[in-house]
Amino acid sequence: MSIKGQPPQSQAQTHSLSQMEKRPLYEQIKETLLARLAADYWRPGELLPSEPKLAGEFGVSQGTIRRALDEMVSQGLLTRHQGRGTAVTEHTPFRFFDLLRADGARELPESKTLRISVNAASRTERDALELATGKKVIRIIRVRYLNLEPKIYETISVSRDLFSAFATMDARDVPNTIYNYYEQKFGVPVVSKRDRLRAASATQVEARYLHIDVGTPLLEIECVAYSHRNQPIEQRISRCLTDEHHYCSSPS
Template identity: 35%
Template sequence: MNPVPDSPVVPGPANAGVANPSATTAPTFSPLYQQIKALLTQSLQAGEWKPGELIPSEVELAARFKVSQGTVRKAIDELSNENLVVRRQGKGTFVSTHHEERAHFRFLKLMPDEGVPVHPDNRILEVKRLRAPAEVARLLDLKSGDGVVYIKRLMSFAGAPTILEELWLPGTLFKGLTAEKLEEYKGPMYGLFESEFGTRMIRATEKIRALAADAATAAQLQVASGTPLLCAERVSFTYGDKAVELRRGLYLTAHHHYQNELS
């Protein structure tokens, strides 16, 4: 029978490990499954298992960390609830990826009043590199004046302009991101960030308010100046709670609504 120590082993090769009570990877007072969850998250962040890849089984992970299978299962359950991994019946547990259909609608919350959600058509209006304004730098935890990539795009449903978005991305993480690369890529933008730049959005915070369209915005959305819009400002984070995107979206809601699930 495998012993269950008070603290898990430090992550390493599958056959490695002796208990390391002095490890600082997680507080020693946290529940054991939380310590295993922290170690698994570190492995995900380090790229030990890539997006879309199968991770080791619960039995293998229990042997690796010298804990019970139930402890591993509880840790993976939490990772699944946080959309870091996805369970597939009869196949195992896989690292979540933004290339999955369900991942796209995790972040696109504008839903049609009638019919099923569909992917919008995207038109890139502008891509440029600039120095971060003070407010952008603050929200992305950058120094004022640090380089950022600025993207502006228009999203349409059935030919009708519906969303006008502005994005700011840390320049050091997104070297080589160009308008041509964005236009050539046919999948979701977060899928491009994941596969080409190794940056995966795992959670976000949003502020939502109503405002009236100014003349420039109204012209791009093909509505009258002063038309009511929904404004959603989102900061997205990757592993380690590192802010990696600021996004400001202006939404027309004549035929759509913003839908979120609360639990």
Template identity: 30%
Template sequence: MEGRMTSGTFSKPAARRDGPAAFSPLYRQIRDLLVQALDQGEWKPGESIPSEIDLAARFQVSQGTVRKAIDELAAEHILIRRQGKGTFVATHQEALVRFRFLRLVSQGGELVPGHSEILACRKVRASAEMARELGLHPGDGLVYIRRLLSFKGKPTVVDDIYLPASLFKGLNLQILKENEGPLYWLFEARFGVSMVRADEKIRAVAACTEIGQLLGVESGHPVLRVDRVSYTYGDRAVELRYGHYVTEEYYYRNALI
């Protein structure tokens, strides 16, 4: 009979001093151990992970328990199953993952290819708000990026992006301008930081003069403000993003599950 998993071995559930023993389903423990291995770089984005049989032997559990853990990670787009080939670590090179973070769609519901232009990249210091969102200390170093996204030749999104400088050492304007893929793919391929989920807050605001000029609208024009915190494995915040969107021709689509 399968027991409680602790770092790949079994142990009895730990008794809590303030009440009954804490309990986590075994497949969730296996899921967490797989995420821990991903976080430690055991399997890189795009690489295959061991088979369910091999993982079951490694963790001393049934193949069904491993399958349920992998199913959950696949549902979260952390892993990707490929029929007849195995299970792979998700990468932002794949459209399934890449477009999960692009929420703008045309009025007909189609994703529209966009053009990304990097306008600025420099080192800044974290404000109190930024530090709180990223789990840092006020004054810690950040890499600031400003990006303009255009769709069908029309400026549509201005992104102001803040990244912990300690995780993105060497990131500069030249690297960003030479990058031909998605930003998140650059982050995972060059800096080993995988964005696996994000929380967003959305509200309507009036465009300031600077944002209006970049988006080709008048100051005071209504735009959608999207504040995003992106997380890597282990729910560690690694990106803070403030986006301003012109949405006359687009919807910001989200799925509620």
């Protein structure tokens, strides 16, 4: 029984990759790992146990672990290096920011929060965030600067039930890279998003903050951010001045 390299103690009971389950093993394992990631079991940048170790822990072969990890890598959740190990991806602040300069370079925007308010969710907010009628949302309105010039007028909506801490927060304390904040303060990582884009005209308010004329064409990006299991986390409507930048779709 005393095989060298065996993991310490008894820890083989808690996983229960139920044999009765119809779903394939690698999928159950992926789900478990996903849950751990969501629970901050491993920190971003941290190395996961090696494939053989995980295989031992779950009582399956290395290849099965590998398949689960492969899928998470293709989702951008993990990063692997031969000879080194498998790490939790550290999301750069750029990960979900798709406005590029003409030369293709990315600039990190600065942000100035204008207002935080609590409102009844609108129809589109309820649809996007999958909220029941009567639920409330917290709205954060801010202006974002690229190369020190105001380029984006942005309205962020989140469920008050999930992010009540925002309601009492001072506008100055709203962090710039807010997805990181969701992950660190609330333990809710944003792992995917879906964008819808239109052309629009600058309103009076937008014109004032973006230093442009009323009616100037703006690129409107309506973005819904999702956490694990496709749970919608945030709706964001960004109205962007695209004189020096453009939105870049991920190559399909």
